[in-house]
Amino acid sequence: MHAVAFIMKKSGSNACLLLVGFFVFAAGVRSQLTTDYYKTTCPNLPKIVRKVVQSAIMNETRMAASLLRLHFHDCFVNGCDASILLDGSDGEKYAFPNVNSVRGFEVVDAIKSAVESACNETVSCADILAIAARDSVVLSGGPSWRVSLGRRDGLVANQTGANNNLPSPTDALDTIISKFAAVGLNVTDVVTLSGGHTIGQARCTTFSTRLYNFSGTDAADTTLNSNLASQLEALCPENGDGNVTTSLDQNSTDLFDNHYFKNLLSNKGILFSDQELYSSDAAASTTMSLVESYSNSSYLFFQNFVNSMIKMGNISPLTGSNGEIRTNCRVINS
Numbered sequence: 001m002h003a004v005a006f007i008m009k010k011s012g013s014n015a016c017l018l019l020v021g022f023f024v025f026a027a028g029v030r031s032q033l034t035t036d037y038y039k040t041t042c043p044n045l046p047k048i049v050r051k052v053v054q055s056a057i058m059n060e061t062r063m064a065a066s067l068l069r070l071h072f073h074d075c076f077v078n079g080c081d082a083s084i085l086l087d088g089s090d091g092e093k094y095a096f097p098n099v100n101s102v103r104g105f106e107v108v109d110a111i112k113s114a115v116e117s118a119c120n121e122t123v124s125c126a127d128i129l130a131i132a133a134r135d136s137v138v139l140s141g142g143p144s145w146r147v148s149l150g151r152r153d154g155l156v157a158n159q160t161g162a163n164n165n166l167p168s169p170t171d172a173l174d175t176i177i178s179k180f181a182a183v184g185l186n187v188t189d190v191v192t193l194s195g196g197h198t199i200g201q202a203r204c205t206t207f208s209t210r211l212y213n214f215s216g217t218d219a220a221d222t223t224l225n226s227n228l229a230s231q232l233e234a235l236c237p238e239n240g241d242g243n244v245t246t247s248l249d250q251n252s253t254d255l256f257d258n259h260y261f262k263n264l265l266s267n268k269g270i271l272f273s274d275q276e277l278y279s280s281d282a283a284a285s286t287t288m289s290l291v292e293s294y295s296n297s298s299y300l301f302f303q304n305f306v307n308s309m310i311k312m313g314n315i316s317p318l319t320g321s322n323g324e325i326r327t328n329c330r331v332i333n334s
Ligand code: HEM
Pocket: 062, 064, 065, 066, 067, 068, 069, 072, 100, 101, 102, 103, 167, 168, 169, 170, 171, 176, 190, 193, 194, 196, 197, 199, 200, 201, 202, 203, 204, 206, 248, 271, 273
């Protein structure tokens, strides 16, 4: 509760940045989706989703991060079609980047149930993920935007797609850039959306290769701040519990701000893939200058984050008579 009260107060002081979000939207991104898609069929949809997301975050602050990540992991695999929500051992939930990692499925169920009570068989699970991601950013003190809607839900999950398409924390920058390019996102989007790591947690297993014998050097990654390396070694002993977590942004864990980028300037990125944006050889000609700009301007970061989130939300949506409106987000309709 205490942490959330802090977040609410903070988001009030960001009111002007919130307005910026709307103007960015007005600049427009072309797509088949529209922001008023459910205007007549489910007019209270935004309020219904916001209320459930808010109570989930009040119960557990980290849920904001988990819901933001769910939308990202959905969109990178077969497009934003809620395929990540499908149960089953051959589903995306059990793909390597997701298993024991993605979370928030119960909250999505709660949102879906509230939405069905108000306007049944109308709103897709894919759209719910997009709205919940936006609400999570806003409730963490970040920018707001009008979410493009009208996605339909996919009929298949793609575990192979999840294993192949999702970026890995040990990927080099050029690999990350290609994985984003494969879904139509560019270098600006890579840097901007990586700023999602301003909230949330990472498990020891996702960064422990940096700590003890990085690339066979018998030492920690030299692009990891040495004090931070010591702290992380204490938290994540060799052969310890790989599920222990730490904050991706050690400075302001639950606040959506530009500290993620400031951290990179002092070698305090947690994941190898985070620090690559600033410290790799490839960064000098691609991502480094944008990291510096964002570290200096949360205004610019917020403005670009809104653009990139709308762009990510537009990855290969199912529309028209493709897919379906799932009744239960975990299973396709019978
Ligand atoms: C650039 C490539 C990316 C890589 C390699 C990456 C990798 C990771 C990893 C390894 C974790 C920790 C997972 C765990 O410990 O189980 C994580 C967490 C997270 N990621 Fe990313 N990610 C990337 C991009 C993104 C994007 C584009 C977003 C959203 C805009 C995002 C949002 C998050 C959030 C919010 C968390 C924390 C989730 C929680 O606490 O539940 N990430 N990411």
